Amino acid sequence: MKGKGDYMTEKDLLDKIKQSAEQIDIPDTITPEHITVKLNQKTKLKKIYHFPLKTASSAAAVLLLCGILWGTAQNPVQPPVASESSEISKEEDCFVSEKKVSQTNEPKQNAGSLYTIADSYDEVYNVLKSSYNYEDKEVYYYTDSAEDIAVAENRGELAQEAKTAENTQDLSSAAKKEASSFSTTNLQTEGVDESDIVKTDGRYIYTVREQEVIITDTSENDLRYVTSIRPDMDSVDSVLELYVDQDILLLLTEHYDTALEEQTETYSTDESLSEDTSSSGFIPLEGCDKINSVSTNCSTIAYIYDITNPAEPSFKGTASQDGFYQTSRKIGDILYLFTRKGQLAVTSSYTDNQGGIIPCVNGEKIAYDHIYLPNEGNDGLVISSIRLNKPDEILDKVMIIHNYVEIYVGNDSIYLYHSEYQNEQSLTQIAKFSIKDGVINAVDASSVKGEIYDTFAINEYQNTLRVLTTSYDKNGISSNRLYTFDENLKQTGLLDNIARGEEIYAARYFGNTAYFITYRNIDPLFAVDLSDISNPKLLGELEITGFSEYLHLWENDKLLGIGYETDPDTGQRKGLKLVMFDISNPTELKILDSIVLDNCYYSPALYDYKCVLADSAKNLIGFAAEYESSSDEDAYFMNYSVYSWENGHFAEKQSEHLPQDTFADSVRGLYINNTFYINDSLKITSFDMENNFQKQKQLLFKK
Amino acid sequence: MEQNLLQIKKAKSGDIEAFAELYRAYYADLYRFALYTLKNPDDAEDAVSETVIDAFSSIRKLRSEESFKSWIFKILSVKCKQRFRGNDDLSEDYLANIPNKDNPDDFAGMMDLRNYFFRLKDEERLIISMHIFAGYTSRETAKILRINANTVRSKESRALKKLSAWLSDE
Numbered sequence A: 001m002k003g004k005g006d007y008m009t010e011k012d013l014l015d016k017i018k019q020s021a022e023q024i025d026i027p028d029t030i031t032p033e034h035i036t037v038k039l040n041q042k043t044k045l046k047k048i049y050h051f052p053l054k055t056a057s058s059a060a061a062v063l064l065l066c067g068i069l070w071g072t073a074q075n076p077v078q079p080p081v082a083s084e085s086s087e088i089s090k091e092e093d094c095f096v097s098e099k100k101v102s103q104t105n106e107p108k109q110n111a112g113s114l115y116t117i118a119d120s121y122d123e124v125y126n127v128l129k130s131s132y133n134y135e136d137k138e139v140y141y142y143t144d145s146a147e148d149i150a151v152a153e154n155r156g157e158l159a160q161e162a163k164t165a166e167n168t169q170d171l172s173s174a175a176k177k178e179a180s181s182f183s184t185t186n187l188q189t190e191g192v193d194e195s196d197i198v199k200t201d202g203r204y205i206y207t208v209r210e211q212e213v214i215i216t217d218t219s220e221n222d223l224r225y226v227t228s229i230r231p232d233m234d235s236v237d238s239v240l241e242l243y244v245d246q247d248i249l250l251l252l253t254e255h256y257d258t259a260l261e262e263q264t265e266t267y268s269t270d271e272s273l274s275e276d277t278s279s280s281g282f283i284p285l286e287g288c289d290k291i292n293s294v295s296t297n298c299s300t301i302a303y304i305y306d307i308t309n310p311a312e313p314s315f316k317g318t319a320s321q322d323g324f325y326q327t328s329r330k331i332g333d334i335l336y337l338f339t340r341k342g343q344l345a346v347t348s349s350y351t352d353n354q355g356g357i358i359p360c361v362n363g364e365k366i367a368y369d370h371i372y373l374p375n376e377g378n379d380g381l382v383i384s385s386i387r388l389n390k391p392d393e394i395l396d397k398v399m400i401i402h403n404y405v406e407i408y409v410g411n412d413s414i415y416l417y418h419s420e421y422q423n424e425q426s427l428t429q430i431a432k433f434s435i436k437d438g439v440i441n442a443v444d445a446s447s448v449k450g451e452i453y454d455t456f457a458i459n460e461y462q463n464t465l466r467v468l469t470t471s472y473d474k475n476g477i478s479s480n481r482l483y484t485f486d487e488n489l490k491q492t493g494l495l496d497n498i499a500r501g502e503e504i505y506a507a508r509y510f511g512n513t514a515y516f517i518t519y520r521n522i523d524p525l526f527a528v529d530l531s532d533i534s535n536p537k538l539l540g541e542l543e544i545t546g547f548s549e550y551l552h553l554w555e556n557d558k559l560l561g562i563g564y565e566t567d568p569d570t571g572q573r574k575g576l577k578l579v580m581f582d583i584s585n586p587t588e589l590k591i592l593d594s595i596v597l598d599n600c601y602y603s604p605a606l607y608d609y610k611c612v613l614a615d616s617a618k619n620l621i622g623f624a625a626e627y628e629s630s631s632d633e634d635a636y637f638m639n640y641s642v643y644s645w646e647n648g649h650f651a652e653k654q655s656e657h658l659p660q661d662t663f664a665d666s667v668r669g670l671y672i673n674n675t676f677y678i679n680d681s682l683k684i685t686s687f688d689m690e691n692n693f694q695k696q697k698q699l700l701f702k703k
Numbered sequence B: 001m002e003q004n005l006l007q008i009k010k011a012k013s014g015d016i017e018a019f020a021e022l023y024r025a026y027y028a029d030l031y032r033f034a035l036y037t038l039k040n041p042d043d044a045e046d047a048v049s050e051t052v053i054d055a056f057s058s059i060r061k062l063r064s065e066e067s068f069k070s071w072i073f074k075i076l077s078v079k080c081k082q083r084f085r086g087n088d089d090l091s092e093d094y095l096a097n098i099p100n101k102d103n104p105d106d107f108a109g110m111m112d113l114r115n116y117f118f119r120l121k122d123e124e125r126l127i128i129s130m131h132i133f134a135g136y137t138s139r140e141t142a143k144i145l146r147i148n149a150n151t152v153r154s155k156e157s158r159a160l161k162k163l164s165a166w167l168s169d170e
Helices: A010-022 A032-045 A089-093 A121-132 A156-167 A174-178 A271-279 B002-012 B016-024 B027-038 B041-057 B068-083 B107-117 B122-132 B138-145 B149-168
Strands: A069-071 A198-200 A204-209 A212-217 A224-229 A238-245 A248-264 A290-306 A314-322 A324-331 A334-341 A371-373 A379-387 A390-402 A406-409 A413-422 A425-436 A439-449 A458-461 A464-472 A478-485 A491-498 A503-510 A513-519 A522-529 A537-545 A547-554 A558-566 A573-582 A590-598 A600-602 A613-615 A620-628 A636-646 A649-658 A668-672 A675-679 A683-688 A694-700
Touching: A010 B027, A010 B107, A010 B122, A010 B149, A032 B016, A032 B041, A121 A371, A121 A390, A198 A238, A198 A668, A204 A238, A204 A675, A212 A238, A238 A324, A248 A324, A290 A324, A290 A334, A314 A334, A314 A379, A314 A390, A324 A406, A379 A439, A390 A413, A390 A439, A413 A458, A425 A464, A439 A464, A439 A478, A458 A503, A464 A503, A464 A513, A478 A503, A491 A537, A503 A547, A503 A558, A513 A547, A513 A558, A522 A547, A522 A558, A537 A590, A547 A573, A558 A590, A573 A600, A590 A649, A613 A668, A620 A649, A620 A668, A649 A675, A649 A683, B002 B016, B016 B041, B027 B041, B027 B068, B027 B122, B041 B068, B068 B122, B068 B138, B107 B149, B122 B138, B122 B149, B138 B149
Parallel strands: A371 A390
Antiparallel strands: A069 A290, A198 A204, A204 A212, A212 A224, A238 A248, A248 A290, A290 A314, A324 A334, A334 A379, A379 A390, A406 A413, A413 A425, A425 A439, A458 A464, A464 A478, A478 A491, A503 A513, A513 A522, A522 A537, A547 A558, A558 A573, A573 A590, A600 A620, A613 A620, A620 A636, A636 A649, A668 A675, A675 A683, A683 A694
8 A cells, every 4th residue: 555655756755844944933032033133132241152051062163063972062172182082994094205305306386375385284283283273154155156166268169179179089989980079078177177967978978976977878779778886885975977088987976984983072171272262162971981083085086097998997996185175177197186074173172293184185285395384274275186097196285274165177277266254355365376287386465456256257267366356345245356366376467347236156267368247236347458468458348138147158259158047227137148249349249149048047057167068169158947837836847948049140950858857057058060959867868869859769867 | 036136136235125025035934954964843943044144144155146045055955954953863752842733734744754755864855855845956956965966966866765665654
């Protein structure tokens, strides 16, 4: 007999959970009226943390991120005498390199005064310890995660198209050689490859699904399952993304090590620490001798396979690195892997001066002279570089201690940036690291007024940097600036007072021109000439309704915008909008066409450029979007739509309905020659582009 | 969303009343989110209180196109995550402590559902709460929790399957 659960869809169940919550009585203490009173008291007292809390442990909470002790107590960094029982066992796997000095000849440089090279592990601990009691507020409010920190395309689309051909591999079979054109992951900087959940090499499609990569052969207009690669992983581990580079397939995975631990309570006995902790809101747990806690350690592991014969991938090796996966880039045959080891100060006790809590790369601790220290910080950003064909050989590894940073990678450099508030002003601190042949070394640091709001607003071109920022003055009025820097990160130029009262929504740089969208109730597109980096000049400006969130160069003289149409009076969003700008003459920007997709309010294309297929050579614009049903407000459906640019207008070529349980963000559209493919985590469907996108085949992946 | 712009501006300049008005629309859902994630009414109340204070003291960081709702739930999500104690034990009778409105419809069914929902793991409850109370897409949830978006989707799906199985096992 079937129970009632069998008849419930996921949505029904979610609705039921929601309904059950609506029966809860909301306590008076959190009503707006009470909150108003409390906030009034608080602003008078100017003490944020003297708010009475009902539970003791709450104030001692820490970010439960990777590498954190997950339990009822957290140990701050302890002096060397602290108990040994709290040492995390995983650390034993990791050793300090015999070669404490850099393998590379060049010693690491300071990044200005923003990040300085540690003199010793002791200095690392001291910074972590002093940061431990500082409750970092910034970390909650970042606006973008590192995964979509992007770099803007700077060599134009022609270069990208050239690469398509170059990418066509030297394939053994005749069928492979026939593939003359195929889509690649939508990148921001030509030459800086990015991982994704779906890739094609012109014949095979590689799809990430939870714990495996499925390889599908598309030859002879068919869709044939070839094989799947399953790295040897635990049940909680997952495959995140992949790279395909000629005969190499690289999988990025996260591995979790969880262990139950018995710990001896240590900090209630130390008076000085008790003082420290209480001052920042910590309430020592008196009377607790032993505390059971769960420690979770996360490491990112790259699995590398030879796919000369995709039917029989052969395992070549792994590279592993402590911490959560943040992002990665591939430049030539070098992979740069970024992971975050969170809350270093609380992950373990300080037990020795041999690097007790220092993250490892391929089992080897990062040497102290490869660790960059800020004034204050508690998280470690680990960056390593490897050659794809030699994963066991780490070219370089560094760690930057920080409270929160965003990552941007250009052709020649890595930039780390974050915003700070000083004297009611927002600032963005930027550090530049050169990445020559895999060697990572700081160049300098600089700071600019305002904050970087769009991932495409920061861009490197010919080793020089350009940055667009938005700031608010004391009256809450926004204003925007464009800064230029030379190769040593010295500021060379500034264009300020751009679009007062508006914010930067989207930006894109093409060669020596910056294009950006600001928005309040209307959407001006600006073009700025950057050919003289000491004197950026405003070239043109164009106002239309709505705003774009994503910009893409189209045929070298047009700019495609994907965003929203809005009501200029109320600001209310009317639906997703595609717009094509004519930028052939930046002093006379024009709109060629725009279309509004009715009842469509969400597309991952707005926020994740990897979800966008935009290829002017093939004349394809594709993305998934959610639509509200016109008959039933609560119902929605999802389509993958493809548009072409024909005779000066957008033309819808196809709109494929996606099943309700499809996860919009994991849908990718791709093409190989004249076949279009829609790939989600459940299936691949092929369409004949020469025949009105008629559906051809479908390959369902096993559940 | 955009009609709140004026209030957001006022709140950014330190206007408590304007802030409270923005908050009014969401406080019930904030509390439901916290309670369903943390299981404990006291914890939930604290988490919401802390969230409000943090939100007010940092509202200048709110970007105007980012909705107030999405932003304040982001703070609460992090707060809740910080409060997990790593003990998924069921010994504590959480259900008894939850204040309900008078005579809810289908009281028994609702209590069953809550009971089973509370059996889910911390992270599973958090992910579902972020979906239904905060209205986040799995991508947004993934960003905040810093896990892969596919993982969010599959974790939610797995949790719902479990829940559904428990309910049908009755």
